Amino acid sequence: MTMAGKMKEKIVLNLIQLGLSKSEANVYLALSNGGAFPVDAMSKKTGIEVHVAYRVLAKLKNKGFIEAIGGYPIKYQAYPIEEALNHVFKIQEEKVEKIRNILSHEGTIVERDAPQTKVDIIVGRDKIFAWSSKMFEKAKSEAFIISIGEEIPEELLLHMRDALQRNVDIRIIAHKYDDENKRYLFAWKKMGIKIRHKPDRGFHLVVFDGVKSLLVANNPDNTRERTGMAIFSLALSAVLREYFMSTWQKAKEIE
Numbered sequence: 001m002t003m004a005g006k007m008k009e010k011i012v013l014n015l016i017q018l019g020l021s022k023s024e025a026n027v028y029l030a031l032s033n034g035g036a037f038p039v040d041a042m043s044k045k046t047g048i049e050v051h052v053a054y055r056v057l058a059k060l061k062n063k064g065f066i067e068a069i070g071g072y073p074i075k076y077q078a079y080p081i082e083e084a085l086n087h088v089f090k091i092q093e094e095k096v097e098k099i100r101n102i103l104s105h106e107g108t109i110v111e112r113d114a115p116q117t118k119v120d121i122i123v124g125r126d127k128i129f130a131w132s133s134k135m136f137e138k139a140k141s142e143a144f145i146i147s148i149g150e151e152i153p154e155e156l157l158l159h160m161r162d163a164l165q166r167n168v169d170i171r172i173i174a175h176k177y178d179d180e181n182k183r184y185l186f187a188w189k190k191m192g193i194k195i196r197h198k199p200d201r202g203f204h205l206v207v208f209d210g211v212k213s214l215l216v217a218n219n220p221d222n223t224r225e226r227t228g229m230a231i232f233s234l235a236l237s238a239v240l241r242e243y244f245m246s247t248w249q250k251a252k253e254i255e
Contacts, residue, residue, distance in 0.1 A: 017247065018088060019063070023048060027056050028065050031078035038073040064088055089236060120230040128204075128216060128228045133159045135208045142169040144244040146205040148223060149174030149181045149197075152188075164192045173244070173251045175200045185254050196251035204228070207244055213237040 008029065015025035030046050031037065037045065043053040057076050060066045064087025069075045079087065122128050129152075136143060136159035143163065149172070152160070164170060170193045174185055177197040189195045204216035204226070211234050218226035231237060 023056050024060050028060055028078055031066055036069050036075035036077035038075050117233045122228040122230055125224045125226055129153050129156050131230060132156055136160055136163050139163045139168045139208050141209050144207045145172045149176040151184055173198050173247055177254060195254050197254050198251035207237055207241045210241050211237050213240045
């Protein structure tokens with residue numbers, strides 16, 4: 001497979017993790033190369049039959065990845081991926097809020113001590129670890145993590161140990177699993193942390209108790225360079241928790 005083919009395959013897999021089918025991911029990728037296309041042209045471009053293309057485009061539009069341009073014939077074009085992700089998060093937030101309202105009316109929700117919705121920017125590896133330490137001090141039931149699988153500072157590790165002693169469910173999906181970090185992963189597993197492995201790079205995610213989360217982007221060539229968003233949002237944290245659980249099912253146990 002060529003380098004371009006491998007890159008396309010990786011992008012398609014990432015889009016599938018965001019909730020698209022393989023056909024939807026391929027059509028979005030084709031549209032994202034630029035331009036607006038009517039259904040018949042989109043069918044020829046992707047090799048999908050016209051009647052199938054109609055359904056795929058309708059689903060992509062409903063999910064917020066593409067828009068329809070008026071006129072005859074109607075043409076479709078892709079939103080840039082950043083804008084599409086904003087649409088996805090907004091749709092998911094609305095779904096979560098709708099469910100919350102329904103449950104609230106039925107009297108089945110117990111109000112939680114959740115912080116008001118806000119986002120804080122955290123720059124630098126050390127500050128991100130310090131924020132995580134504070135969150136582990138307050139964790140009540142769970143802390144779900146996707147990370148490189150790098151060495152954890154002693155202070156943070158102690159807070160994680162204390163959380164385990166409070167019966168907090170800590171799970172880590174490590175991007176790396178090799179001779180360099182294997183000993184860390186098995187040491188954490190021995191502590192009582194559940195560990196799985198799924199290759200990836202460039203980001204970290206932590207979700208605390210389903211109400212607070214941390215989303216971090218790093219420089220894959222220098223992972224100490226990283227910027228994070230501390231997210232205090234019940235709805236968005238619920239979406240990120242759902243993403244973690246979906247990835248957890250696909251990740252492999254370390255042996």
